Amino acid sequence: MTNANLLKHAMQFLDLTGVGLAEQVSALRDDGKRTAPETISRWVNGTNPVDPFLMGWMTERVRAKLFNSVQPMVELPKDALIIGVVNPKGGTGVTSLCVNLAATAKSLHMKATYLHAEYEDARRRPGLVSMMLKPLRIECPDLSPEKILRYQPAPGEIVFVDVSNHLASNSFIYPTPSDADDRMKPDPKGFLDQFRPDFYLIPANLESYVDAAGTKRFIDGNALHAPKWIVHRPRSMSMKFASVAAKAGLDVESEMVCPYFIPQAVSTSTPIPRDMLSEWQNEDQYNHHYHLLEELLQKLGGRIMESYSLQQEIGTLSLAGLLELAEKTAAPRRRSA
Known part of the structure; x- marks a missing residue:
């Protein structure tokens, strides 16, 4: 999966729009400049390469959300x-x-x-x-x-x-x-x-x-x-x-x-x-x-994967692995809602 696709899926998992992500990235910058929503669009569309710093930051955002929402997961x-x-x-x-x-x-x-x-x-x-x-x-x-x-x-x-x-x-x-x-x-x-x-x-x-x-x-x-x-x-x-x-x-x-x-x-x-x-x-x-x-x-x-085992796994996964795990853990909750 390309960085553009990973960024898109991470934004969906974090419920972030392009405008919302642009605002958060702008708040992180120490040069006083702003990141425009159009820049986010070019990253997501693959027109421009995604900033490596952004990919690392998004990885940790996804990891933190998974840590906070982890529950036992059943694999049938x-x-x-x-x-x-x-x-x-x-x-x-x-x-x-x-x-x-x-x-x-x-x-x-x-x-x-x-x-x-x-x-x-x-x-x-x-x-x-x-x-x-x-x-x-x-x-x-x-x-x-x-x-x-x-x-x-x-x-x-x-x-x-x-x-x-x-x-x-x-x-x-x-x-x-x-x-x-x-x-x-x-x-x-x-x-x-x-x-x-x-x-x-x-x-x-x-x-x-x-x-x-x-x-x-x-x-x-x-x-x-x-x-x-x-x-x-x-x-x-x-x-x-x-x-x-x-x-x-x-x-x-x-x-x-x-x-x-x-x-x-x-x-x-x-x-x-x-x-x-x-x-x-x-x-x-x-x-x-x-x-x-x-x-x-x-x-x-x-x-049955226990919460403790999941937390250990979450701590070692890449962004692609985190997003795959997020999909697996979210699917049972959607079905049982």
Whole structure:
């Protein structure tokens, strides 16, 4: 990129017109002369070479603005992501995990969407969830399972799909007492056999043999057509969960089990902020879900760049690099506005 183009883009980033820049440059001069707006125009158009002093000064202006506005930046592995959260057994924390991850994504200035996959006559809970998420500007469209299957996320959007245990259970054909094979089989007409998210999260309390065995049977049903993680959500800090899971046929050190577990909160109240200006009501829960989202994005090929890392990078970049970073950091905020 030429200096003329760099100057033009820097002026746009700093909200400077030619007249405004001419006034500021004139104020910097120690010879008492003024820089005319026509001089700025000739620089921007490439008619005259840009003053090297001006390029250095503009570089530091852009750097200072980035320092003052730096926020965590999320790089998605693709244009958009759909994350399915599911377990056919009730009480495993599917909705809690979904809601908390959506709120975590929003805290990182992402365009976050919550979808509840449930039968038409049973879609009552989305109203309660919407009351919690809409003050955070998280989209909660009330869509039928058929419309969720066809949902196309916008660029930069991360979608969390809360699959109800009824819809998940009815995605299988169950063996009859006379069947020699007692495994569940996916129903080709079921929701899960048609759903194609980018990743599945399966919350379960692996300290419970019932949860662990049910989760193993669910996975063995082969209805999940995406990479998956079992997310351990313990009620206590017992270290016996690995042996309990092993009895159910699950290896907690396998790639199928998330390396982060999320302890269930003692309080039954929601840990997420009440609105865009509020803090999380349970900082520990925020940290747990932040690390889960961070690990998930890394597994898929994306990343969360922390504010500290961004500040270090900003301090070493050229004007071209600064303007490129400014575009990357501004785009997610524009999409989530």
